[in-house]
Amino acid sequence: MSKEAVTLVPADQISIRRKPSASIAVVGNPNSGKSTLFNRLTGMRQKTGNYPGVTVEKHIGIAKVGDASLELIDLPGMFALSAHSLEERIASDVVLGRIADVPRPGGILAVVDSTHLYQGLYLLQQLLEIGLPVVVALTMTDAAEASGLSVDAEALKRRLGGVKICPVVATTGQGLDDLRLALAELTEMPQPDPPEFWEELSAASEELAGGIPATVPRIEIERALIDRDSELAAEVAGYLGEGGEAKLEIYRDRLFGSEPPLASEARKRYTWVRDVLAEVQHAAPVITTWGSRMAMFMNRPVPGTLGLFIVMAIVFQAVFAWATPLMDAINAGTGALGGFVQASLPDGALASFVADGVIAGVGSVIVFLPQILILFLFIIFLEDSGYLARAAYLMDRLMRSVGLSGQSIIPMISSFACAVPGIMATRVIPNRRDRVATILAAPFMTCSARLPVYALLIAAFVPAREVGFMNLQGIVLFGLYMLGIVAGLLTALLLRKTALHGPKPTFALMLPEFRRPNMQTVLMQLLGRVKIFLKRAGTVIFAVAVVIWALAYYPRSEEIASTYDDLRASAAQTLTGEELELAIAQLDNENAAVQLEQSLLGRAGKVVAPVFAPLGWDWKISAAVIASFPAREVVVAVLGTVYAVGDEADEATLTERLTSATHPDGSPLFTLPMVIGLLIFYACCLQCAATIAVIRRETGGWQWPLFAWLYMTGLGYVGALIAFQLGQ
Amino acid sequence: MTLASLQRGLKYVIDGVDATDPDVQRLMVLGLVEGAEVELASSAIGGDPMEFRMFGNAISLRREQARHFAVSPAGLGE
Numbered sequence: 179m180s181k182e183a184v185t186l187v188p189a190d191q192i193s194i195r196r197k198p199s200a201s202i203a204v205v206g207n208p209n210s211g212k213s214t215l216f217n218r219l220t221g222m223r224q225k226t227g228n229y230p231g232v233t234v235e236k237h238i239g240i241a242k243v244g245d246a247s248l249e250l251i252d253l254p255g256m257f258a259l260s261a262h263s264l265e266e267r268i269a270s271d272v273v274l275g276r277i278a279d280v281p282r283p284g285g286i287l288a289v290v291d292s293t294h295l296y297q298g299l300y301l302l303q304q305l306l307e308i309g310l311p312v313v314v315a316l317t318m319t320d321a322a323e324a325s326g327l328s329v330d331a332e333a334l335k336r337r338l339g340g341v342k343i344c345p346v347v348a349t350t351g352q353g354l355d356d357l358r359l360a361l362a363e364l365t366e367m368p369q370p371d372p373p374e375f376w377e378e379l380s381a382a383s384e385e386l387a388g389g390i391p392a393t394v395p396r397i398e399i400e401r402a403l404i405d406r407d408s409e410l411a412a413e414v415a416g417y418l419g420e421g422g423e424a425k426l427e428i429y430r431d432r433l434f435g436s437e438p439p440l441a442s443e444a445r446k447r448y449t450w451v452r453d454v455l456a457e458v459q460h461a462a463p464v465i466t467t468w469g470s471r472m473a474m475f476m477n478r479p480v481p482g483t484l485g486l487f488i489v490m491a492i493v494f495q496a497v498f499a500w501a502t503p504l505m506d507a508i509n510a511g512t513g514a515l516g517g518f519v520q521a522s523l524p525d526g527a528l529a530s531f532v533a534d535g536v537i538a539g540v541g542s543v544i545v546f547l548p549q550i551l552i553l554f555l556f557i558i559f560l561e562d563s564g565y566l567a568r569a570a571y572l573m574d575r576l577m578r579s580v581g582l583s584g585q586s587i588i589p590m591i592s593s594f595a596c597a598v599p600g601i602m603a604t605r606v607i608p609n610r611r612d613r614v615a616t617i618l619a620a621p622f623m624t625c626s627a628r629l630p631v632y633a634l635l636i637a638a639f640v641p642a643r644e645v646g647f648m649n650l651q652g653i654v655l656f657g658l659y660m661l662g663i664v665a666g667l668l669t670a671l672l673l674r675k676t677a678l679h680g681p682k683p684t685f686a687l688m689l690p691e692f693r694r695p696n697m698q699t700v701l702m703q704l705l706g707r708v709k710i711f712l713k714r715a716g717t718v719i720f721a722v723a724v725v726i727w728a729l730a731y732y733p734r735s736e737e738i739a740s741t742y743d744d745l746r747a748s749a750a751q752t753l754t755g756e757e758l759e760l761a762i763a764q765l766d767n768e769n770a771a772v773q774l775e776q777s778l779l780g781r782a783g784k785v786v787a788p789v790f791a792p793l794g795w796d797w798k799i800s801a802a803v804i805a806s807f808p809a810r811e812v813v814v815a816v817l818g819t820v821y822a823v824g825d826e827a828d829e830a831t832l833t834e835r836l837t838s839a840t841h842p843d844g845s846p847l848f849t850l851p852m853v854i855g856l857l858i859f860y861a862c863c864l865q866c867a868a869t870i871a872v873i874r875r876e877t878g879g880w881q882w883p884l885f886a887w888l889y890m891t892g893l894g895y896v897g898a899l900i901a902f903q904l905g906q
Numbered sequence: 907m908t909l910a911s912l913q914r915g916l917k918y919v920i921d922g923v924d925a926t927d928p929d930v931q932r933l934m935v936l937g938l939v940e941g942a943e944v945e946l947a948s949s950a951i952g953g954d955p956m957e958f959r960m961f962g963n964a965i966s967l968r969r970e971q972a973r974h975f976a977v978s979p980a981g982l983g984e
Binding site: 257258260262293294295296297300325327437438440441443444445448449452455478479480482483571572574575578584684685686687688689690691 | 923925926928929930931932933934935936937939940941942948949950951952953954955957960961962963964965966967968971
């Protein structure tokens with residue numbers, strides 16, 4: 179169980195929190211079609227925020243019914259009110275009105291998947307006991323028919339005491355008008371009382387209620403009896419005064435005997451569920467669908483696993499092949515814009531700030547958008563089609579060997595685009611130790627920001643020789659990917675053996691059927707994730723770019739500036755036309771390099787150079803590496819400036835300059851061992867302020883991000899040291 | 907016999923759960939309780955984890971966890 183603190187309503191403000199609002203909570207099992215339905219009902223009238231104290235996203239939307247508008251809260255998917263993961267806990271706390279800033283809902287839209295009534299009815303029974311008005315949306319009725327099931331909605335309504343049931347097909351919009359009307363009436367009209375499902379439990383909470391403030395709803399007392407170790411149980415025991423916990427135990431003993439309360443609840447409710455199922459669900463002829471044929475084949479262990487590798491290969495190929503032209507276009511665009519600004523503003527700090535600080539800074543963020551968009555599109559598509567859950571299932575054994583479970587595989591795959599959303603995707607992992615180990619392993623995956631660095635160094639220093647049917651450059655790139663994966667997995671293993679030692683994680687995962695994803699839902703999710711990336715990464719990377727610009731710009735030496743002004747003036751007298759232009763450009767670049775050498779960044783490079791000397795680096799590389807600690811891709815631009823080719827130089831020029839760079843004694847600087855070491859350094863190092871910030875948010879403190887930074891930097895240094903010293 | 911030793915293509919009914927472990931209780935909340943009808947649907951390479959079907963839901967478990975559930979073939983009286 180996660181230990182993250184959720185901001186709950188303080189006990190003394192309890193009457194405020196009990197005040198029901200007109201908003202309706204949308205509740206259902208994961209993959210029940212809940213989000214598709216929510217998107218259908220609210221369209222673009224949505225806003226996304228966070229629940230106080232935690233990083234779980236809050237989705238609120240407005241549904242229009244005639245002239246009226248209804249506020250809907252889309253909750254994370256849940257199986258039961260007794261929470262297992264952080265997201266499930268938020269969902270049940272919102273429904274019970276226990277979270278600050280979120281008023282207690284006035285009603286519940288229970289989304290029940292008609293192909294998965296078994297678990298759907300379990301949650302529904304719990305929801306009906308809350309005491310709020312409920313309307314049931316019975317989703318995927320088309321899929322139920324296709325899979326050979328017919329659901330008798332009338333019989334179900336009878337068993338639920340007359341609760342309104344609306345069969346819908348969210349993808350086509352069938353039944354939505356009825357549902358809208360039912361929602362509009364939900365908090366306005368009196369709703370039928372649900373039947374008594376569990377008399378003994380109601381009687382016990384009734385008796386206990388005598389000693390508890392009247393504002394505490396019965397459902398909370400009932401949950402306190404069942405969920406023995408929950409916050410709610412402690413709260414209710416507190417209301418009961420001294421001996422409250424013992425009093426609850428007496429009631430638990432009477433209700434459940436020696437059985438664990440949760441097991442007793444599951445047995446009791448599922449007995450009812452099976453009884454209802456037998457009455458309302460009937461077998462009909464099966465229609466074989468695209469999904470079911472596919473599932474049948476992918477169920478076999480070997481085709482399934484092979485299929486997973488093929489899918490991943492296609493995804494990565496697409497990410498790189500499709501994104502490259504777009505990224506080149508963005509680079510060219512920001513370069514041209516920077517050049518234009520520099521040409522139109524008077525030379526000086528302002529022009530440099532706008533061109534090299536602001537435009538280059540913003541450019542360095544948006545240049546990753548194409549890759550991130552494409553990768554996210556694939557991931558959301560795979561997730562919504564039900565395939566990612568299957569990937570987790572297929573990879574569980576591998577992940578188990580490093581002390582994790584299959585659930586860690588999805589965050590790791592996301593981290594190949596960017597570790598920030600990858601780390602956010604760890605929220606579904608219920609166990610805190612597994613979650614933290616996954617968070618620390620994720621930044622090792624080769625993210626899109628490492629690629630420009632790899633591309634530059636590999637193109638410059640690894641010969642493009644054919645080795646068998648592969649290219650040596652390709653092999654090195656593949657090796658770097660593997661290095662990231664292996665280092666990440668070994669890190670997880672190491673942590674699970676030491677600081678995060680604990681019982682072996684269990685693995686229980688519902689496997690949804692393959693489904694054709696709904697494009698609207700996919701696009702809405704894509705938009706949401708891109709927004710989060712731009713906000714988190716954008717603000718941090720941009721701020722960092724400005725700071726690095728200032729460090730590299732100040733202090734300016736007037737002496738150097740006037741020396742180069744003189745040189746330019748004398749060039750203008752002796753040369754003309756194209757020759758003059760070339761000479762001026764050359765002088766500009768040299769000027770920038772000399773200015774950088776005596777800037778704060780250049781000086782810092784010289785100060786730390788002895789530390790990096792054992793790795794074969796000079797002060798220039800040291801300065802570039804320092805500059806790239808907040809955002810690793812910055813290194814390419816800084817190397818461009820420091821080697822006097824201009825920061826907008828094309829790769830070929832920079833490559834040429836790097837290969838001819840030497841130590842003061844004339845020996846070549848970029849030897850193969852040194853380059854391999856530098857690549858290893860970049861593969862391991864945590865040079866990303868955005869990742870550090872997101873680790874802090876998700877783990878709730880500085881301890882883990884600090885550890886991750888020190889550990890990864892140390893590992894990178896040692897790796898580079900070994901590569902250089904062995905290769906010498 | 908337990909859930910870990912099912913034969914593919916046959917139906918079984920859970921007839922006993924060792925519920926002391928909180929992780930097992932969670933699986934019970936997901937529907938693996940006495941009286942539930944289950945089938946083995948597939949397994950990953952090496953036979954672990956395994957995928958079970960119950961009333962149209964597919965759930966995957968590790969072999970180790972599956973051992974907490976006693977089953978008997980369906981249709982042989984309860």
